[in-house]
Amino acid sequence: MSKNLKVGISIGDINGIGLEVIIKTLSDPDVYKYCTPVVYGHTKVASFHRKAAGIQEFSFQVVSDAEHAHQGKPNMINCWEEDVKIELGESNPTGGKYALLSLQRATEDLVAGKIDALVTAPINKHNIQSDEFKFPGHTEYIQEKAKGGDSLMFLMGEDLKVGVVTGHVQVKDIVKGISKEAIVSKLRLMDQSLRKDFWVEKPKIAVLGLNPHAGDNGLLGTEEQEIISPAIEEAFNEGIFAFGPFPADGFFGKQAYSKFDAVLAMYHDQGLIPFKSLSFNYGVNYTAGLNVVRTSPDHGTGYDIAGKNMASPTSFRTALFMALHIVRQRREQEELQENHLPFSKISKDRD
Template structure:
């Protein structure tokens, strides 16, 4: 996982400091082999990270820096983006701590835009305590969509299981009003390109889940699938995109149908995330596809109930780092292919 002989720089926003974010970050890099794959940079404050490390009894060395030029390969770098102390109370929902979660996140996104980090991995935030006059977004994805070029799509990933969403953080009773030809076309086109560029799948097959029970049963249980979804899928298929459906969502995962496709796209949040987390919880990764920058995160939240107890499982965060590195490498290879396809073909031969 290298770029012209140098390790990929992975920027990390620390999330809610009263949650398990810092714990899973430090546990991930407790394994020294991770530092052979990449160079981590935490956006926080060295004193805070040292305090949490000591409190949890974690055997890692952290390296405080003040500017990108000081990043040291082979170390867990912590760039100081604030100087003042923060009152840490594990397990507590604290608006003051939420402010620092956003300071960390927005600084890391700026670094990704400025290209002095290559990949961004975000630790969990509390969507309630981050709200302020300066930050009015329901979560990471919406802010990233505003800041980075492209069209964001939430894509949950675990191995060959990839589940995307047509709509994400909106109330269920608003789903139907959001679905239209432009949105469906945009999301599916973005997902199709993502599968080619970021996952190196040359001819992706995408399954689309129906909006209503049994995909509407020919209009008996709602008309959105027949009148909105099916016509768009037909047009995209005729244009050469391998999109199929809409499929009845209730049996799609239990019957193993998802294994026939490179990705599945659900109409709304819980329709996609409930089966995904049932199949992959603890190993899944949330990837914000469709953007110029690469951002991944673990598939869990702040877990206040176990914060500060040393009980957090870091596997999902480690998988988020792995996926970010894989996508970085795949994009570099994709750029090479699109620049000079004949040269790449010669290498393969």
Template sequence: MGEKGKIKLGISIGDLNGIGCEVVLKTFEDSRMLDFCTPIIFASNKTISAQKNALNIDINYNGIQECSKALDGKINVLNVWKEIPELKYGEATEEAGKLAIASLKAAVEALKTDEIDVLVTAPINKNNIQADDFKFPGHTDFLAQELEGESLMFMVADDLRIGLLTDHVAVKDAPAAINPILIRTKVRTIEKSLTMDFGVRRPKIALLGINPHSGDNGVIGTEDDAVLKPVIKEMSNAGHLVFGPYSADSFFGSDGYRNFDAILAAYHDQGLIPFKTLSFGKGVNYTAGLRKVRTSPDHGTAYEIAGQGKADHSSFKEAVFTAIQIFKNREEYAQLTENPLQKQKVRR
């Protein structure tokens, strides 16, 4: 943390030709945000200067060469590169991909060495980031490797929390990827995150079925009966509050999700479509299960509106607040577990 106890919040800048810079700068254009954290943007002075001028965003920033020089009450820009990137809004360029990865790697290294407390990542393009030294489908897999944890893509918005059994996996491959070990691991990761990161004392989790109508007793598919149900029964008998599998088509429409602390969806779109519909652009993508806190907005690079000043920064702002709150919750949890007599203060 900074000298005044403010959380040092690192920001990887994402694809420079998308809306990443815009949502970052718009978020901190509101000086009140500096009361909550000390932001450190991993990019370069010249890059941020070019972006703020192109987007007509009125901010001042403090250029630094190392995180320890970051000033509270200022937007800090850590110089990761010296070159002046050419802005080509709306285009997936090789240069933008290389700089997105340079920013991410520098920010993650600072996170690993405690030079920053939390990380918020601006959107990247999964195609132009691929390189010999970076072959990951996205942030989550890279962070899982670097931070050595059982990562879980956890979409959160107020009391709506949706985790994924499989994330960036083709729909045709998802059923085969789901097995008892994976289910147990993801459920335990969600339980730990709900307790440690969100202050839920006895997490109650719903699992969505793999097939339509959870297989209709084998008529539509056998995976739910053969894989999901036995594990749910086993974990329930062992004391875990896990329920399901529920038919995904009616689960959210009937407000059934409100009865649970989290929902575990079988595959990406099964969880993300209802989440983005219900969260109205204020959702946050949180990577649970890691020893460090990382969040991101729930949208992509949005090339179609990049450089036009139209981007809504609500989700990025929520990602900042969520990262700060989770960091504080983890500190509180650590204190309470060190003093068992105080455990009853953990909120439900």
């Protein structure tokens, strides 16, 4: 297995902090010991951001194709030819247009196997909408392009891993997305990812309730009794060590998550508010359940600090190394299986 993997990077909204955190990450020479980065954008746009952020002595090596990327250097594929007007801190159609051009080319190469993994810088989910992008976010777009089935938005931090049953949906539509089948599907994906991508031999998963106090025995809602508990029982019967449903407030307040390998929340904010409270600036969003590897930082476009040299690259750098880690874990496990070596004797927990 090659030590130096090829990782693609989409630049996100050109008016945000994406290229700033990308350049700061790739300015670290240690990065090139582990991967060959290929950024999808344009060198003129990258130069503008480098100068705006006051970053000195950094330049990309222009290549026409990911297969021609140079090891030991930051590579750039120019995804358009025209000059682009950059308006730092502004949300406008221009930012969405070029974010999509970058993402399209990067995703095509990911699916074609020209890159080993993809790290996506933040997009604006509103200005990127078009006839070619009618998705709530990166996760759903990449899921369709990779022709995968269900996928899991899986947030990774040092002390907490959180997945969600319903992702980017309106609050009024959350209950519509909560079903026994949906919960069991997400539990399967989470269990498989923990085993395959993070080498947790017997993952323990906590499942949160939907209603306050997990329904309080039906007084505050019946979804826990009618949907969530039966889903947990079905998953447990399949060999998935799922427990709950737990009241979300007490669960996080008592730090009960420390007793589990991951947590399945029912909806976006239920899981992401505590996650970002604990892991902001170094958390990673991972799209689990696909045959390709995609990660992203856990922050947004950062319009308010764009071009001010204030953006921290920590989360983006963590996302980059997380992607490399997952690719290697998958490939090493495949090699072990090809040699008929039992997983349990190799590692109890490589996470």
